[in-house]
Amino acid sequence: MKKLAYLLLLSSFVSFAQTEKKSSIRFSAKIENRNSDTLTIYGPNRLKQAIPVNKKGVFEASIETTDGIHQFSDGVESSLMYLKNGDDLSMTMNTKEFDESIVYKGVGAEENNFMVQKAVKDEQFELATFDKESDEFNAMFEAKKKSDFDSLENGKLDETFKLSVKKMMTQQFASMQKIYKENLKIKKLNGNPSPTFAYENHKGGITKLEDFSGKYVYIDVWATWCAPCRAEIPFLKKIEEKYHGKNIEFVSISVDTDKDHEKWKNLVTEKNLGGVQLFADKNWMSDFIKAYGINSIPRFILIGPDGSVVNANADRPSSENLDKVLSELVQ
CATH class of the missing domain: 3.40.30.10 (Glutaredoxin)
Known part of the structure; x- marks a missing residue:
């Protein structure tokens, strides 16, 4: 899956932690067609934890961090995740599809599956709208914004998770609009003489x-x-x-x-x-x-x-x- 350009701006959101109290999380991942033998978890307070694959082909680790939005990367692509104290998560994924194939199970799975499904919808939104004219894009943008916030509010999700994701989404939508406008400028270069170097x-x-x-x-x-x-x-x-x-x-x-x-x-x-x-x-x-x-x-x-x-x-x-x-x- 081609990652959304604006998702690259979301790495700062790993700083959204609801408490400075250390949390303990169990995490494992089984990945088909893996791009690397290491997964890296990034999180609040500059957390960077490398998880090597074991002899069984599974990534397993105990993660000491603080509650909040994190990010994992296999060195090629990345995805956001939410970790809170007491989570016991197992994930399966096929890198040929990436976000579309991610499924979480265990304690904390509901919040993380919400984030995965949102990432897929975001990708679909980009493909459907980023080449539209401004009026049509703005109408679709406002509809998505309302739908996303309604989905978050109506879901049976952890309240601290909702608070973190609301903050993230507010910044995300601002970034989305900015990048759409930048893309319009970039597209205008097509067919014209290239700047030189x-x-x-x-x-x-x-x-x-x-x-x-x-x-x-x-x-x-x-x-x-x-x-x-x-x-x-x-x-x-x-x-x-x-x-x-x-x-x-x-x-x-x-x-x-x-x-x-x-x-x-x-x-x-x-x-x-x-x-x-x-x-x-x-x-x-x-x-x-x-x-x-x-x-x-x-x-x-x-x-x-x-x-x-x-x-x-x-x-x-x-x-x-x-x-x-x-x-x-x-x-």
Whole structure:
């Protein structure tokens, strides 16, 4: 499942804890087609707990935390969860579907299944509305807002859970509106000449967008510290190999800060990263990055041989649709 862009903004909500009293939770997960041998739980007070898979293929742990909204990640995707003292949760999931396949059982399951079902509905809402004109989007947005809050109020759910989720949803809806407006601006770039760049090349010298004139250019905006970015690397390598020698260049632009310049150089070498590896001159404040409205990564851009924008928010390498798009365009 493609994660909603605005959900990336929700990592701050793991700070919504109702008490500073330590809570003890039992948690286990059985995951089909797992992306990693480790699950990481993030939560209030900077909780970061890595849970390795055991010999039985199960992730099991006791979690000492505070009541509130948490997040788990397998290094590729993530999902929100709610943990409170005394919870004894077991989860099953298939990463090929992710949120659509998540089912919780045990003490605390009702609240967490509510959050999973909400994530799926949020995804469906994005797909159905984010390409709509403003009036239609606003009408659908207000209907969803009312439906979500009514569903929360009418559910037989823990009262502290309701309080946390109300706060989260208020912020979420504000973020949703903001990102919709940003997406409208991004879409306006499609079909127009692309903003350009002139960045340091890992192999030496300066590389400009104009250097690829006459070819398609698939751009990956990333950073060394970004786990979802690094999770895309194996998929990017495969797509690069498939289209090697074709009329396309694969360009990765790092938005690492200057203090991580050596880290970037070393990682590109250690991971034997292919394509054209560039380092943005002013990280997030680079003109090219700002022109594309990039405020979260990874972000992918597809530019045509004539320098015009084909898609200012292109599919990820891990998306099956990317190969379909490129196979139709690239000779």
